[in-house]
Structures are given as structure tokens and as C-alpha cells.
Amino acid sequence: MVEVMGGLEPAREYVLRALNAGCHVVTANKQLLAEHGEELWAAAREHGVRLRFEAAVAGVVPVIRVMQESLAGAYIERLHGIVNGTTNFILSEMARTGEPYAAALADAQRLGYAEADPTDDVTGKDAAAKMAILARLAFGTPVSLDQVVYEGIEQITSDDLAFARELGLGLKLLGTAERVDGGISVRVHPAFLYAGHPLASVSGPYNAVTIESPAITEITLSGPGAGGPQTASAVLGDVVSAMVPPAPTPEPTSALPIISDVESAFYLHLEVDDEPGVLAQVAQILGLQGVSIKSVVQEGMGEKARLVMVVHPVLESRFAAATKLIEGLDFIRAAPRAIRVLEEQFV
Amino acid sequence: MVEVMGGLEPAREYVLRALNAGCHVVTANKQLLAEHGEELWAAAREHGVRLRFEAAVAGVVPVIRVMQESLAGAYIERLHGIVNGTTNFILSEMARTGEPYAAALADAQRLGYAEADPTDDVTGKDAAAKMAILARLAFGTPVSLDQVVYEGIEQITSDDLAFARELGLGLKLLGTAERVDGGISVRVHPAFLYAGHPLASVSGPYNAVTIESPAITEITLSGPGAGGPQTASAVLGDVVSAMVPPAPTPEPTSALPIISDVESAFYLHLEVDDEPGVLAQVAQILGLQGVSIKSVVQEGMGEKARLVMVVHPVLESRFAAATKLIEGLDFIRAAPRAIRVLEEQFV
Numbered sequence: 001m002v003e004v005m006g007g008l009e010p011a012r013e014y015v016l017r018a019l020n021a022g023c024h025v026v027t028a029n030k031q032l033l034a035e036h037g038e039e040l041w042a043a044a045r046e047h048g049v050r051l052r053f054e055a056a057v058a059g060v061v062p063v064i065r066v067m068q069e070s071l072a073g074a075y076i077e078r079l080h081g082i083v084n085g086t087t088n089f090i091l092s093e094m095a096r097t098g099e100p101y102a103a104a105l106a107d108a109q110r111l112g113y114a115e116a117d118p119t120d121d122v123t124g125k126d127a128a129a130k131m132a133i134l135a136r137l138a139f140g141t142p143v144s145l146d147q148v149v150y151e152g153i154e155q156i157t158s159d160d161l162a163f164a165r166e167l168g169l170g171l172k173l174l175g176t177a178e179r180v181d182g183g184i185s186v187r188v189h190p191a192f193l194y195a196g197h198p199l200a201s202v203s204g205p206y207n208a209v210t211i212e213s214p215a216i217t218e219i220t221l222s223g224p225g226a227g228g229p230q231t232a233s234a235v236l237g238d239v240v241s242a243m244v245p246p247a248p249t250p251e252p253t254s255a256l257p258i259i260s261d262v263e264s265a266f267y268l269h270l271e272v273d274d275e276p277g278v279l280a281q282v283a284q285i286l287g288l289q290g291v292s293i294k295s296v297v298q299e300g301m302g303e304k305a306r307l308v309m310v311v312h313p314v315l316e317s318r319f320a321a322a323t324k325l326i327e328g329l330d331f332i333r334a335a336p337r338a339i340r341v342l343e344e345q346f347v
Numbered sequence: 348m349v350e351v352m353g354g355l356e357p358a359r360e361y362v363l364r365a366l367n368a369g370c371h372v373v374t375a376n377k378q379l380l381a382e383h384g385e386e387l388w389a390a391a392r393e394h395g396v397r398l399r400f401e402a403a404v405a406g407v408v409p410v411i412r413v414m415q416e417s418l419a420g421a422y423i424e425r426l427h428g429i430v431n432g433t434t435n436f437i438l439s440e441m442a443r444t445g446e447p448y449a450a451a452l453a454d455a456q457r458l459g460y461a462e463a464d465p466t467d468d469v470t471g472k473d474a475a476a477k478m479a480i481l482a483r484l485a486f487g488t489p490v491s492l493d494q495v496v497y498e499g500i501e502q503i504t505s506d507d508l509a510f511a512r513e514l515g516l517g518l519k520l521l522g523t524a525e526r527v528d529g530g531i532s533v534r535v536h537p538a539f540l541y542a543g544h545p546l547a548s549v550s551g552p553y554n555a556v557t558i559e560s561p562a563i564t565e566i567t568l569s570g571p572g573a574g575g576p577q578t579a580s581a582v583l584g585d586v587v588s589a590m591v592p593p594a595p596t597p598e599p600t601s602a603l604p605i606i607s608d609v610e611s612a613f614y615l616h617l618e619v620d621d622e623p624g625v626l627a628q629v630a631q632i633l634g635l636q637g638v639s640i641k642s643v644v645q646e647g648m649g650e651k652a653r654l655v656m657v658v659h660p661v662l663e664s665r666f667a668a669a670t671k672l673i674e675g676l677d678f679i680r681a682a683p684r685a686i687r688v689l690e691e692q693f694v
Contacts, residue, residue: 310514
């Protein structure tokens with residue numbers, strides 16, 4: 001049975017009935033698991049059936065599977081998570097544009113990242129439910145939603161973000177589950193992160209979870225936190241894995257040809273004589289080979305003059321032909337240096 | 348059988364013999380899989396045994412399991428990977444210190460991040476073997492090491508890194524496996540990334556892989572790429588999962604107390620009257636509650652004067668008591684604003 005109706009009742013009753021009848025169940029219902037997880041997991045154990053719920057936390061980011069399987073034997077010390085895409089989008093917008101909370105929330109609603117009633121997201125309640133589920137798996141101890149302390153982002157001002165930026169800090173709505181003095185603490189609140197933290201660069205509607213354990217140091221998993229196809233993909237992955245045991249590496253399904261000449265953007269560094277017409281000749285050769293310049297910097301004088309440019313994606317063979325021709329020009333003082341540039345695939 | 352001896356022979360012979368004898372095998376041997384994977388996977392299928400190899404690619408980062416299980420049904424379009432910690436450490440050091448390649452390599456050797464003979468790492472061959480394995484899993488088509496084009500980092504100058512930084516680019520040794528025109532391309536070469544790319548912030552000896560698919564947009568997995576305990580943890584995770592099927596969510600193993608008062612660092616924003624002694628009084632109250640100031644900025648004049656500070660970790664109850672006392676001071680013009688700051692756990 002696949003349960004994607006949401007809410008506590010009748011979802012709880014349906015899921016329980018299915019488990020008790022010996023059916024595997026896949027659910028995306030974080031509220032249900034955060035409030036009645038123990039009851040449901042016990043029913044699954046009792047009847048020897050699978051209850052899978054990857055889509056309930058962090059969408060398609062496979063944090064549940066990694067915690068339940070890859071890290072089944074690890075002693076987990078601490079989790080940090082950005083597990084609510086709506087608030088991460090709002091905070092990213094406030095930081096990027098300087099606009100106040102209300103305007104960023106309105107943007108999020110207009111773009112479909114926030115619901116008409118955003119209460120559960122902006123108060124931190126949605127994130128708290130997810131952290132309760134993660135903490136249960138991490139520490140093997142019952143954790144329910146009402147034990148999670150949470151605080152939302154409604155009080156954040158763009159002023160705070162501006163000051164923090166001066167201090168090298170970025171703001172996230174951060175979920176934390178950690179061992180403290182023989183117990184655990186599970187909480188959600190806004191927190192500043194230093195730029196080097198693995199979660200600091202997670203922006204927009206993305207989710208990410210960092211798992212810390214002495215055996216693994218830390219691993220970070222990130223990806224889109226929501227979205228129709230993404231949630232469907234997580235649910236279907238669960239359906240497959242509830243029905244069939246993990247397959248061995250399957251036979252090759254195809255024998256695809258290996259393509260050797262692909263398109264890349266390039267950075268190109270040329271040491272040149274400081275004389276008129278240099279850029280024009282280089283640009284002409286590039287143009288004849290179909291290489292289009294994206295940006296160029298000409299700097300230094302005399303013996304130290306150089307052209308540094310980035311070109312748009314082009315077949316590597318065309319680019320190589322162009323640099324070979326450029327290398328032969330009499331004003332080129334050293335072999336051209338080229339390094340590929342990865343264009344952004346997503347924003 | 349667990350194979351961690353490395354090299355092609357006799358590892359290949361031993362692994363084959365074990366599979367043919369009906370034993371599950373766990374291996375960390377990327378070279379073996381990149382050159383003889385099809386033969387070994389076929390033997391595992393034929394005898395109905397498991398061949399697991401999480402530790403062969405990206406250490407403890409669970410990219411093999413996620414590709415084989417969570418994404419078993421997904422159509423994967425492209426992978427990008429930083430799959431060699433040695434070269435990532437060297438490039439990070441060159442970018443951070445401005446030192447040339449040879450000096451950064453020497454640092455890496457001194458710190459144990461590079462071997463005495465670093466050839467396989469710095470030429471890109473090690474990364475190429477890992478990309479062959481990932482491409483095989485992603486596209487279901489045989490890919491062997493000799494089909495992967497690779498280029499190393501020996502020619503990179505600190506000059507290039509400095510120029511690139513001006514353009515907002517950072518340099519990585521990047522593995523790519525992607526579908527191109529009905530075929531695939533698998534390659535490893537240095538590449539510049541824009542700051543917003545999920546792999547741009549992966550620095551030092553870390554590994555990371557980004558998996559792109561229409562169904563999931565993209566997910567990124569990152570963590571330490573090597574290290575004794577980490578590799579052992581990946582091998583043991585495989586041993587457990589080769590021996591037992593995935594367990595249902597186990598019964599709680601403990602009932603840990605929930606701790607509500609934990610330590611946090613804080614950012615504190617105070618609007619104050621512009622008069623002598625303000626900082627002294629605030630500092631005194633903080634000190635009496637055991638709150639220690641890490642950094643403080645006093646800015647603005649007259650009506651706009653404010654104190655912005657970051658304090659070291661302290662029990663939240665102590666901090667709350669201090670801000671309550673501060674709020675009562677007669678020169679405080681608005682309610683203090685406090686936001687938690689996450690201290691770096693790792694570097």
C-alpha cells in the first residue's frame with residue numbers, strides 16, 4: 001500500500017490496517033511517523049512486512065536509506081539538517097536581495113515554494129517532525145514531535161543577515177539532533193553557519209543532511225527537498241525496494257558507444273607581446289573555429305602582457321585546433337594554457 | 348570473503364574463486380573492478396552471491412549503494428565526481444596559500460594525504476578507475492579503465508588559480524560520466540567550477556559525487572574519501588549488508604532522556620544609546636553569567652548606535668538570563684535580538 005494522503009487520521013488507521021494484514025507499506029507522511037512511528041514500526045516488525053518512508057524526509061535525498069542501511073552499524077554522534085525547502089528558499093532570497101521577510105515569503109508563495117498558509121513551514125514545525133524521525137533512526141530511541149523544541153524564521157530581519165555577512169556568516173533554519181551528557185537534544189532554530197560548513201552552500205529550495213560519527217567523520221547528502229517528480233521518485237524507489245530484495249549488479253542492458261569528442265567551455269591563458277591587434281587576431285582564429293568568447297581580460301604590459309579569457313562550450317577538437325593555430329602566431333610568447341570550465345547545469 | 352589486498356593479481360583469481368564457490372565477497376579494489384568488473388559481476392550473478400564494493404569509490408560516501416538501490420530505477424543523465432582526495436587536497440592548498448604545485452604536493456605527502464609515489468593520483472588514473480565503475484552502474488553499459496580519457500593536475504600553475512579566482516572560479520580534478528548523442532563520455536580532467544556549483548565547496552581530502560537525473564534533478568553526496576577508519580566502516584557496512592537483508596526499523600535500543608538546555612554560540616544584536624560605558628556594562632553582565640565574547644562590533648552614532656557581537660558556546664539558559672538582564676538596562680532602546688551560531692565541528 002502506498003499512503004500519500006497526509007494528515008494523521010485516517011492515514012494512521014489505514015496504514016496500521018495494511019501492516020496488520022501483512023502488506024508492505026510505503027508512506028511519505030512525516031507527521032504520521034513523527035507522532036505514531038513506534039506504533040507503526042512495531043506493527044511492521046510483528047508482521048514481518050516493510051514500512052518504507054524515504055519521501056517523508058528531505059524528498060529524494062536518500063537520507064533514510066543511508067541511515068538505515070549504510071550506517072546501520074555506526075555510532076552516530078550528531079545530525080544537522082536543512083530539511084525544509086520553503087524556509088531555506090526564503091532565507092536565501094533575503095540574503096540575496098536584502099528584502100524583508102514578508103517580501104521573500106510573498107516571492108516564495110508566488111513561485112510555488114510556499115503554500116497559501118505557510119504556518120507549518122515558517123514556524124519550524126514541519127522541520128521538527130522530520131528531525132524527530134531522523135533522531136529516532138540515528139539514536140535508536142523513541143522521539144516524538146512534542147519532544148522537539150522548535151523556533152521559526154518569522155522574526156529574522158534583513159538587518160541581521162547584513163551584519164552576519166560582514167562576520168562571514170550565512171543563516172539557515174537548522175535542525176540538530178545530538179547526543180548530550182548521556183541524553184539527546186533534538187531541536188530546530190535559525191542558526192548562522194561559517195562559510196566553510198558543508199551546509200552553508202545549500203541554498204534555495206534544497207535540503208541537506210550532515211551525519212557525524214567517529215567511524216565516518218561526516219557525510220553530507222543534499223538535493224531537492226520537494227517537487228512532484230522528486231517525491232514520486234522517492235516513493236517509487238521505496239515501492240521497488242519493498243517488493244524486491246536488492247539486486248546484484250545487473251547484466252549490462254546496453255553497449256553504448258564511448259564518445260570521445262565532447263563539448264566543453266574553456267579558460268584560456270595566453271602570454272602575448274604588448275602590441276596592437278593581438279586580441280583581434282586571436283578572436284578571429286577562435287571565431288573561424290566556431291569558438292565564442294564569453295569574457296576576456298587583457299592585463300599587464302610589455303613583457304608581462306597576457307590575455308585571459310573564458311569561452312562558451314564548443315567541441316574539444318575545434319578548440320584544440322584553434323589553440324594550435326594561436327600557438328603559431330608570432331606574438332605568442334609561451335604555450336597557451338587551457339583548462340576546462342564546468343558550466344552550471346542547474347541554479 | 349573480504350578482499351582488501353589491492354592490485355589485479357592474485358586479487359582477481361581469489362575473488363573469482365570465492366564467487367564461484369558460492370561465497371559473498373566484499374572488496375575495496377577499484378582497479379580490479381575497473382578492469383575486470385564484468386567478469387566478476389557475471390560470476391556473482393551466476394552463483395547467486397553478493398559482490399559489494401562501497402569502499403572502492405569515494406570511501407565512506409555511500410554512492411554505490413545509492414546508485415544501486417535508491418536510484419535503481421532512475422534514468423541517470425550525468426555524474427560529476429571529485430573522487431580523488433589527494434588531488435583535491437593539493438588543489439585546495441594551492442588555492443588557499445598561493446604556493447606552486449610541487450610545494451602543495453610535498454605538503455600532502457608530509458601530512459599523509461599523498462603517497463611517496465603519487466603518480467596514480469596526480470595523473471588522474473585513480474580517479475579514472477572510479478569513474479569507470481560509476482559509469483557502469485549509472486548507464487548499465489560496460490566501461491573499462493582504458494576507455495576513460497584522463498588528464499592530471501601536474502601542469503596547473505598557481506597563476507591559473509589566481510586568475511580564475513578573479514573570475515569567480517575554483518579548480519577541481521573533476522570526473523564526468525554523461526550521455527552524449529546516443530553514447531556516453533567518461534573522462535577526468537581539471538575543471539573550473541563557478542562558486543554556486545554543489546562541488547565547488549568540497550575542499551581538502553574530501554570526495555563528492557553529484558548525480559543528475561530528470562526524476563530527481565540532482566543529488567550530491569559528500570564526505571571523507573579515504574582514511575583507515577572510514578574505509579573500514581565502508582567495508583564493514585558491506586559485510587553486514589552482504590550477510591543480512593535490510594532490517595525493518597529495529598525496536599528502540601534505548602530510551603535516552605531528552606536534554607533541553609544545551610550549549611550554543613550566539614550572535615547578539617543590541618540597539619543602544621550612544622554614551623560612555625555601554626559596552627562595559629553589557630560585558631560585565633555577560634561575564635557574570637559565564638558568557639564569553641568572541642567578537643564585537645560597535646557601530647552607528649546617536650539614535651542608530653548598536654552593539655553586534657558573537658559569543659562563545661554557553662548553556663542556553665545562562666545566555667537567556669544574561670539577555671534578560673541586559674534588556675533591563677536603561678540605555679537599551681529595543682529588545683535584544685539573538686540568533687544561534689553553529690561552531691565549526693570539522694575543518
